[in-house]
Amino acid sequence: MADTTQGTGGLIYDKSKRAWPNEINIFIALILIIGVFEALGQILPYMQGQSFLFDTSGRFDSIFNEARLKIVILQVAIIGIIALGSTQVIISGGIDLSAGPLVGAAAMIVMSFAQTELVNGNPNPKAVFGLWAMDLPVIVPVLVGLAFGALIGAINGSLIAYTGIPPFIATLGMFLFARGISRWWTEGQPVSFPTEGFAALGSGMMPVFWFLALAVLFHVLLRYTLYGKRTYAIGSNEDAARMSGINVKRHKVLVYMIAAMLAAFAAVVLSSKNLTAQAGMGQFYELYAIAMAVIGGVSLTGGRGSIPGTVLGAMVFGVIQSGFTYVKLDAYYQLMAMGMIIVGAVVLDKWRQQRGAKMG
Amino acid sequence: MSDMQTDIHSADHEHPHGNLGEVILETRGLTKHYGGVHALEDANFTLRKGEHVAIMGDNGAGKSTFVRQITGVEQRTRGDIYFDGQPVHFAGPLEAREAGIEAVFQTLALADDLDVADNLFLGREKTKWNWLGPFRFLDYKAMRQDTIAALEKTAVKIPNIRNTIQNMSGGQRQCVAIARTATFHSKLTIMDEPTAALGVQETAQVENIIRTLKEAGEPLILISHNMRQVMDTCDRIVVFRRGRICANIDITGGDVTGEEVVSYITGAKTQPEYDVEGLT
Ligand SMILES: Nc1ncnc2c1ncn2[C@@H]1O[C@H](COP(=O)(O)OP(=O)(O)OP(=O)(O)O)[C@@H](O)[C@H]1O
Numbered sequence A: 001m002a003d004t005t006q007g008t009g010g011l012i013y014d015k016s017k018r019a020w021p022n023e024i025n026i027f028i029a030l031i032l033i034i035g036v037f038e039a040l041g042q043i044l045p046y047m048q049g050q051s052f053l054f055d056t057s058g059r060f061d062s063i064f065n066e067a068r069l070k071i072v073i074l075q076v077a078i079i080g081i082i083a084l085g086s087t088q089v090i091i092s093g094g095i096d097l098s099a100g101p102l103v104g105a106a107a108m109i110v111m112s113f114a115q116t117e118l119v120n121g122n123p124n125p126k127a128v129f130g131l132w133a134m135d136l137p138v139i140v141p142v143l144v145g146l147a148f149g150a151l152i153g154a155i156n157g158s159l160i161a162y163t164g165i166p167p168f169i170a171t172l173g174m175f176l177f178a179r180g181i182s183r184w185w186t187e188g189q190p191v192s193f194p195t196e197g198f199a200a201l202g203s204g205m206m207p208v209f210w211f212l213a214l215a216v217l218f219h220v221l222l223r224y225t226l227y228g229k230r231t232y233a234i235g236s237n238e239d240a241a242r243m244s245g246i247n248v249k250r251h252k253v254l255v256y257m258i259a260a261m262l263a264a265f266a267a268v269v270l271s272s273k274n275l276t277a278q279a280g281m282g283q284f285y286e287l288y289a290i291a292m293a294v295i296g297g298v299s300l301t302g303g304r305g306s307i308p309g310t311v312l313g314a315m316v317f318g319v320i321q322s323g324f325t326y327v328k329l330d331a332y333y334q335l336m337a338m339g340m341i342i343v344g345a346v347v348l349d350k351w352r353q354q355r356g357a358k359m360g
Numbered sequence B: 001m002s003d004m005q006t007d008i009h010s011a012d013h014e015h016p017h018g019n020l021g022e023v024i025l026e027t028r029g030l031t032k033h034y035g036g037v038h039a040l041e042d043a044n045f046t047l048r049k050g051e052h053v054a055i056m057g058d059n060g061a062g063k064s065t066f067v068r069q070i071t072g073v074e075q076r077t078r079g080d081i082y083f084d085g086q087p088v089h090f091a092g093p094l095e096a097r098e099a100g101i102e103a104v105f106q107t108l109a110l111a112d113d114l115d116v117a118d119n120l121f122l123g124r125e126k127t128k129w130n131w132l133g134p135f136r137f138l139d140y141k142a143m144r145q146d147t148i149a150a151l152e153k154t155a156v157k158i159p160n161i162r163n164t165i166q167n168m169s170g171g172q173r174q175c176v177a178i179a180r181t182a183t184f185h186s187k188l189t190i191m192d193e194p195t196a197a198l199g200v201q202e203t204a205q206v207e208n209i210i211r212t213l214k215e216a217g218e219p220l221i222l223i224s225h226n227m228r229q230v231m232d233t234c235d236r237i238v239v240f241r242r243g244r245i246c247a248n249i250d251i252t253g254g255d256v257t258g259e260e261v262v263s264y265i266t267g268a269k270t271q272p273e274y275d276v277e278g279l280t
């Protein structure tokens, strides 16, 4: 059998010089950023020598500050679930701006099917529907949420694939439309008091579990299945994909549906975690999700990036957020820094591409 | 269908070729307009099984446009296409490929961020667990082995088939695109300027692939600006000028000179049967 690691035509290929995977760069960046915060903790006078990562409060079971690690990953987990979808959309050469408002709308709708009849012996004061919608099995609100996500994604994808309007415009329209749905649903009233079963979905470290489990699932799908290969192919060269006989339109609809279903699932986890759904939920989430993907090496021009990269991008995002809080910088500085980091990540990607082209 | 039969017989008289088979591809009045641009006008073209035909013509003459209509990449403005005895209306390239038409497009149709094997199998990936539908798994191992075999067969030099093709030389990329058509057996192969970016050795390799097709009796449409190559590998030259066919020259006799063909390309000459008003 042919040796599939060799070159052809007698050319020799030095395996030790294999291209350095981009995920390692992001991992190094993550370590460096943690190092910077660690150093700031030692240098800044008002920090009194606190440590960012290492627990110095006299515990002996571990040297790490697990509480901080948990917070870092917990606070990025829900947006991270959305970022898994954004990653696929961006790899396919598109963009999805509607994820944040979709989270708001899906949370309102999902929570309406997850309410419990009696709160402390009294009727649920926030009841949206009648008794028929009370104390339903937990699978019902989850399926309703996923179906709603699939519908929104199918609309996004069909608009983009069949009318040819740019993804930016189509999903910007959906951005406003979905926010409208979330405000219209209860005319702005929050929806609260879910069943115990529903509340369990997002309690404790469950968001982290969902995030990592879905990351593994979509890593496998992107890396090893036809779906994944064609997503990369379309993002890399849409004309080539079409000329090679790939049904580009249908595939795009599928990608946007998957992304929207992930956002809707994030809404399930978020409303469960908060035990309430509010019309304004998910603000900026689409941008943060795109930022995580871009920091993680997903190229906005399509065709490149990976789920492990995005998971690392989410960690970088979380560490920076938590680090800023740790050095007691205000939230507006965080926003400014995030803005710069996103632009920086795109510039880096451009450089990488140009260097790649020169090497050829 | 009965119309078809008479067409084929009349074509028989126009181009008598020794041992060539029946008609595999025929176009009647094939026309493509892009808005006001008449890129292809009333093209009548016939290709027989086993025959290698070159299409020549200046830049913008409509050669690639002709190919895009046959391969279903675009929808024709009017006219008829018969493939393998049947009138065809390919809705897209996939249908054309399924019918047995393989094409190397001038734009190569490669995905830069994928590796050689991925590109070779783009759109017809080998998969397993097919019950998973769009999420079925790729059979990477089989695809890589077939890729190595295909590249060795065509003597294409690629240092590592697992590299993305974005950093490969123009010639290597072109070789990948050509190996793609040579790997899958087809009823008709179309190559649009396959050697445009290639060095002397690589050009010779591609010409070898073309000869292999000839020996296997597989018909070919070769678009090329290279007169020597056309004279060496083809039986017939069809010349396009400003969207129209202006000459159909049998070169099997060996008595046709390059100058004569050039005079058709430049418009100095037009064969009488193609002389319509406004062409020259
Ligand atoms: N999509 C399009 N829209 C408008 N005009 C087009 C389009 N595609 C091709 N044309 C025009 O049609 C004409 C024929 O183009 P075509 O690509 O078929 O030329 P060609 O013979 O293949 O030339 P070359 O040798 O340069 O490849 C040209 O004038 C071109 O500008």
Ligand SMILES: [Mg+2]
Pocket (backbone or CB within 6 Å): B063, B064, B065, B106, B192
């Ligand atoms: Mg052309």
